[in-house]
Amino acid sequence: MKALVWMGKKKVEVQTVSDPAILLPRDCIVKITSTAICGSDIHLYDGVIPTLEKGDILGHEFMGEVIEVGKQVKRIKAGDRVVVPFTISCGRCTHCLRQQFSACDNTNPNWHIAETLLGFPSAGMFGYAHMTGGYAGGQAQYARVPHADTGLLKIENDLPDEKVLFLSDIFPTGYMAAENCQIVPGQSVVAVWGCGPVGQFAIRSAFLLGAAKVIAIDSVPERRALAGKAGAITLDSGDDVMEELKALTGGRGPDASIDAVGMEAHGSAYDEFKQALKLETDRPYALRQAMRCTRKAGVVSVPGVYGGFLDKIPFGAAMNKGLTFKMGQTHMQKYMGPLLKLIEDGKIDPSVIITHRLPLSEAPEAYPMFTKKTDGCIKVVLDPAA
Ligand SMILES: NC(=O)c1ccc[n+]([C@@H]2O[C@H](COP(=O)([O-])OP(=O)(O)OC[C@H]3O[C@@H](n4cnc5c(N)ncnc54)[C@H](O)[C@@H]3O)[C@@H](O)[C@H]2O)c1
Ligand SMILES: [Zn+2]
Ligand SMILES: [Zn+2]
Numbered sequence: 001m002k003a004l005v006w007m008g009k010k011k012v013e014v015q016t017v018s019d020p021a022i023l024l025p026r027d028c029i030v031k032i033t034s035t036a037i038c039g040s041d042i043h044l045y046d047g048v049i050p051t052l053e054k055g056d057i058l059g060h061e062f063m064g065e066v067i068e069v070g071k072q073v074k075r076i077k078a079g080d081r082v083v084v085p086f087t088i089s090c091g092r093c094t095h096c097l098r099q100q101f102s103a104c105d106n107t108n109p110n111w112h113i114a115e116t117l118l119g120f121p122s123a124g125m126f127g128y129a130h131m132t133g134g135y136a137g138g139q140a141q142y143a144r145v146p147h148a149d150t151g152l153l154k155i156e157n158d159l160p161d162e163k164v165l166f167l168s169d170i171f172p173t174g175y176m177a178a179e180n181c182q183i184v185p186g187q188s189v190v191a192v193w194g195c196g197p198v199g200q201f202a203i204r205s206a207f208l209l210g211a212a213k214v215i216a217i218d219s220v221p222e223r224r225a226l227a228g229k230a231g232a233i234t235l236d237s238g239d240d241v242m243e244e245l246k247a248l249t250g251g252r253g254p255d256a257s258i259d260a261v262g263m264e265a266h267g268s269a270y271d272e273f274k275q276a277l278k279l280e281t282d283r284p285y286a287l288r289q290a291m292r293c294t295r296k297a298g299v300v301s302v303p304g305v306y307g308g309f310l311d312k313i314p315f316g317a318a319m320n321k322g323l324t325f326k327m328g329q330t331h332m333q334k335y336m337g338p339l340l341k342l343i344e345d346g347k348i349d350p351s352v353i354i355t356h357r358l359p360l361s362e363a364p365e366a367y368p369m370f371t372k373k374t375d376g377c378i379k380v381v382l383d384p385a386a
Helices: 039-045 111-118 161-168 170-179 197-208 220-229 243-247 269-276 285-293 315-319 330-346 360-372
Strands: 003-006 011-016 027-035 061-069 080-083 141-146 189-192 214-220 234-237 256-259 299-302 325-326 356-359 378-385
Touching: 003 360, 011 360, 027 161, 039 360, 061 141, 061 161, 080 161, 161 170, 161 330, 161 378, 170 197, 170 299, 170 330, 189 197, 189 285, 197 214, 197 220, 197 256, 214 220, 214 243, 220 234, 234 243, 243 285, 256 285, 285 299, 285 315, 356 360, 360 378
Parallel strands: 189 214, 189 256, 214 234, 256 299, 299 325, 356 378
Antiparallel strands: 003 011, 027 061, 027 141, 027 378, 061 080
16 A cells, blocks of 8 residues: 655654554454544654554545454444544543543553653654654545544544544644633633644634633734634734733633644744743743733643653743643544534534645655745645555
8 A cells, every 4th residue: 555654753654554454353454444644743744753664554534334243343334334443542541431541551562662761651643753653644545543442433424524633633632732721602702823734623612612712823824814714813922912911801811721732832932942942842932921821710621642752841930820721632532523513514614724635646846835834835635546
């Protein structure tokens, strides 16, 4: 089959690789009909996430048709149309039973690497380096999906792929980020750093959960414009964000802030310098701003990915203001079903963020375009059959 493989920092190629096979009785094989590039793939492409190896297949936002199931798979059958969550979860461990699916205890075979880096291992994830299991990803024609009965969301309507594909990651991620903000309907003001795909869904989800006002911050005009279409007030990240937020909140600051930027924030020469010299692993510029700008006793919600050790975090501000922090890789399987219902009911159309539809063969050009945000690129959907 054809697949997009990582060959080193800023180097990805479409190669012919072996087809996946059923390895365990709870596996299934999915023939992929649509797949996307995520902001998390940028961190892999840029080489800032450790434990990636040459030849790893990337991609964790995909859907398609089940063509084969293992002996113990009961709920899913060959022929089912499915969306695949990016986290791999067993459905039976203590965490899965508490719906903390991205903390699953049983799906990361490289738990010892993750344990060294994180203290305890996270769940396995598709196409996301060996510290999360080294599973082959979904920017490919086929993928092996472990724990098929737990993970897969069946699509039993005739909605096109592009309306349901983002249930694989970014819609649940934006939604969980907004849910973590403890929004009081009709009252809460939520500030969102980053108007990329995750930020766009965080903004829309905050409104779905009743936010009175959403303020969205980014330097890219077309991304701000898309946030504006969802009803957000927008700010340029180059402006004095603290002063602007104070002016928009009666001097109090937002009730909750969402960092939908993560470890590669722009705007701080200090962080660029330190990361380049490997004196810090991440560039937490947006996170620092969010912590400073959030009102006293407010919430900071962090869907943005961080990989390691962060410098100059204003923890004194967090402690003295009494901030609450909520964060994490998304507990996908908890959200996919309820959010599909919102799409079916016409409450949200996730496809509005798509700017580029390309064949998988053009993924090596799509990566730098999405990373540098050129050609108005906000979200790329790839067709493995084209
Ligand atoms: N928690 C999860 O489960 C999960 C899932 C998917 C993605 N993510 C993470 O969410 C983050 C966003 O993903 P995305 O797909 O939207 O990526 P993206 O790179 O397309 O979007 C990030 C946006 O942040 C903006 N930005 C950069 N610096 C900024 C600053 N200082 N202030 C304000 N905005 C700034 C960029 O211009 C860009 O529009 C990434 O870190 C990604 O890894 C997490
Ligand atoms: Zn993702
Ligand atoms: Zn589990």
